Amino acid sequence: MIKVIFAGTPAFSVGCLHALLQADDVDVVGVVSQPDRKSGRGMKLTPSPVKKAALASGIDVITPEKLRDNDEALAWLKAKECDVLVVVAFGMILPLSWLETPKVAPINVHASLLPRWRGAAPIERALLSGDKETGVCIMQMEEGLDTGGIYLEKRIPITAESTGYALWAALEALGAEALLESLPKIVSGELQPVPQDENGVTYAKKITNEERIVDWTLDASYIGRLVRCFAPKPGVRTMYQGKALKLIAGEVLATTSQQDAGVVVATKHGLDVACGDGIYRVTQIQPEGKKAMLAADYLRGAQINIGDKLG
Numbered sequence: 001m002i003k004v005i006f007a008g009t010p011a012f013s014v015g016c017l018h019a020l021l022q023a024d025d026v027d028v029v030g031v032v033s034q035p036d037r038k039s040g041r042g043m044k045l046t047p048s049p050v051k052k053a054a055l056a057s058g059i060d061v062i063t064p065e066k067l068r069d070n071d072e073a074l075a076w077l078k079a080k081e082c083d084v085l086v087v088v089a090f091g092m093i094l095p096l097s098w099l100e101t102p103k104v105a106p107i108n109v110h111a112s113l114l115p116r117w118r119g120a121a122p123i124e125r126a127l128l129s130g131d132k133e134t135g136v137c138i139m140q141m142e143e144g145l146d147t148g149g150i151y152l153e154k155r156i157p158i159t160a161e162s163t164g165y166a167l168w169a170a171l172e173a174l175g176a177e178a179l180l181e182s183l184p185k186i187v188s189g190e191l192q193p194v195p196q197d198e199n200g201v202t203y204a205k206k207i208t209n210e211e212r213i214v215d216w217t218l219d220a221s222y223i224g225r226l227v228r229c230f231a232p233k234p235g236v237r238t239m240y241q242g243k244a245l246k247l248i249a250g251e252v253l254a255t256t257s258q259q260d261a262g263v264v265v266a267t268k269h270g271l272d273v274a275c276g277d278g279i280y281r282v283t284q285i286q287p288e289g290k291k292a293m294l295a296a297d298y299l300r301g302a303q304i305n306i307g308d309k310l311g
Contacts, residue, residue, distance in 0.1 A: 001025060001185050003044065003084040005102070007032040011049040012172050014110055019176035021057055025184060029080045032073075034091055035063045041117055066147045067097045077101050083187060087141060090176065099141055103186050106141040109175040113153060114139060115196040117204040118146035122167075123167050125204035127160060130221070133157050134167065136175040138182045145203075149193025152182040164229040214238040214247065216262035216311050220278030224252040232292065236309045241265075245310070248292050249280040249284035262309040263266040270295035273310055 006017050006028055019027045025064070031054035032064035036045040047063075048053070054061045064073040074097055077085075085106040087094065099106045113196045114137045119125075126134040140148040153217065156175050179289040185191040199226035212225060214236055230236050235246040250270065258276035265272045286292040 001027045001182060002084060003082045004028050004183075005030045005032065005080055005085045006050075006054075006088070007085065007090040007094070008050040009034045009091045012111070013050050013090075014053050016088045016179050017050060017053055017174040018085070019180050021184075023180055027283060028057075029082060030076070031059050031061045032090070033061060033063050033067055038165050054124060055116045067092055067098055073097065074101075079211070084178065085141075086182065086183075094141065096143055098169070099143065107186065108139045108141045108146070108148070108174070108276045109179055110137045110139050110146055111135075111175065112204065113137065113155065113170045113202040114150060115147060115198065117202055119204040120206045122204040124207055125162060125202075126298060127162060127164055127167060128222070128225055130190075130225060131158055134171070135169055136178050138178050138186075147196065149188055149195050151191045151193050151283065152178055153183055154178045161298040162228065163231065166232075187213075188239075190277055212236045214311060215275040216273060220252045220275040220280040223275055223280045224250065232286075235286070240310050244288040246283075246286040246292075247282055248286055250280055250282040253279040253281055255279055260309070262311040264304060264310050266299050266304040268296065271304070271310075 002025055004020055004026055006020060019145045020028050027086060031050065033048045033051040036047045038044065039046045051061050051063060062073060062076055064070050067073055077098060078101055083104045084100050085102045086097065087106065088109045110122065111136045112126060117125050118245045120217065133155050135153055135189050137148055138148050138152040139146065154177065155172055156174060182191055212230055212234065214226065225248055226236050231248050239245065253272065257279050259274035261274055261276050263274045269281060269283065273280050273282060282295050284292060285295050285298050287298060
């Protein structure tokens with residue numbers, strides 16, 4: 001039986017936790033997650049998805065504010081005498097004392113094809129950058145940011161229709177599959193970590209709110225990826241007549257425009273917006289304070305004048 005400590009926080013991590021709980025040869029002896037955070041309209045303290053899943057399964061959970069120089073948390077970890085520390089989108093840097101504690105190894109399930117997209121937002125960055133494929137890596141953890149050797153990788157394509165939500169779901173499942181496949185082989189020594197190629201390193205910095213405001217001077221192809229990456233939530237937005245419009249769906253047209261970036265034309269198919277290069281047709285939209293609707297329905301109550309701009 002492989003004794004595992006699991007460290008994770010968001011919903012993306014839950015698939016791997018559930019996979020470990022269902023495995024016959026794995027015993028999840030403890031879970032580490034980030035502390036409860038305020039969320040929702042009432043800003044109530046809410047446990048992380050991983051903490052909720054662990055408590056529902058009756059697993060011992062700790063939620064320390066920090067790990068470095070935290071003797072109590074380290075003592076808890078050492079008392080568990082785990083073989084492997086499995087980390088999936090935990091959201092904190094693990095100190096060396098934690099990395100050295102597992103009997104076999106600390107490993108990480110990372111949602112990119114390392115060394116491409118080390119860091120916080122690999123799924124979003126792969127889609128926004130127009131990558132043709134992505135995947136998951138089972139990586140040996142060390143003190144550097146996603147710098148450890150790779151035990152196993154699995155790949156999936158990114159298509160012209162891929163959305164952020166669909167990639168998130170696919171990679172969550174793929175990560176659980178890769179984890180279960182590699183874990184016993186890591187413990188037995190059959191799998192050894194292969195060093196990353198430092199020539200291909202890129203970093204996936206966190207997504208900012210400003211990035212989700214549409215800049216119509218950019219290429220229509222990028223704006224299309226931007227909408228697909230964040231729709232329906234948290235969404236990307238633009239402004240029209242002083243009010244916010246959230247873009248839910250659309251398509252890149254194989255045409256160009258002589259209009260200035262942001263100029264919008266109402267058509268029976270939706271809102272055709274001139275971009276820095278090309279035209280982006282908005283087909284589904286959510287006006288401020290209203291539910292999402294087809295752009296055609298929005299146009300029944302909105303007056304688009306010649307030369308009007310979004311943004």
